[in-house]
Amino acid sequence: MLLLVLTSVVAALLLVDAAVRSGLVNTLLLAPWPLLVVWCVYVVGLASDVRADERGVQVQNLLRRIEIPWSRVQRIAMRWQLEITLVDDAVVSCFGGPSRTRARRLAPGRVKEEGVAETDDGIAAMKRLRANAAGSVDADARVQRTWDWPALTALAVLVVWAAVAVAVTR
Known part of the structure; x- marks a missing residue:
């Protein structure tokens, strides 16, 4: 920015x-x-961004937009960047998006700060959204690929x- x-x-x-x-x-x-x-x-x-909600995940890599419903997501993982594996084994690499939170080093005698735990991890949040939407997703929903018009x-x-x-x- x-x-x-x-x-x-x-x-x-x-x-x-x-x-x-x-x-x-x-x-x-x-x-x-x-x-x-x-x-x-x-x-x-x-422009590159990853957004997730109860319906699925929206990925924008440069000028390409991909809308992936949760029913089509097989795995969410972090390699060099966020990777979403689809049920047909296709992998969507996300140029922009959440990353794992690093553990902070603490000085002697200090306690761990609150708010840095797994709950603030962007990938964990996406996995929670996917798990919460598991019962309410449309099984026939398709992955939509469009351009940033x-x-x-x-x-x-x-x-x-x-x-x-x-x-x-x-």
Whole structure:
């Protein structure tokens, strides 16, 4: 998130500087390039996410979205990243998502802090959601794979804008 904010601030400062020094038309011709950098930082650093609820788990890896109902989940495990094994033995690796909580080192004479136990572990929370939903899930539900259409639309606009800027300046 911090990198996205910093990138956005730098892009805004560059565009304001371009507007002050060379005018609005040149700024519009330069704008797609720093905005493409901001878009890339967003997609790589922030868009990937894992959300779980009583219906299932929603995974977004870069621009790909996967909705997995609990009835299709065979195993939830942590390897290098969160991995969800489906009943057909397909594995969905999650780029963003929960991680195991590390045990904290304590100084001599101190007691273990509350709130760092298994109950706060993101993977344990997902397993609890899955266990709680075991009786109420639809056995015929399917895994749905879609794209992040808003991000792809923004990319298409920026690419067309960049192509127009190149065509105008050549």
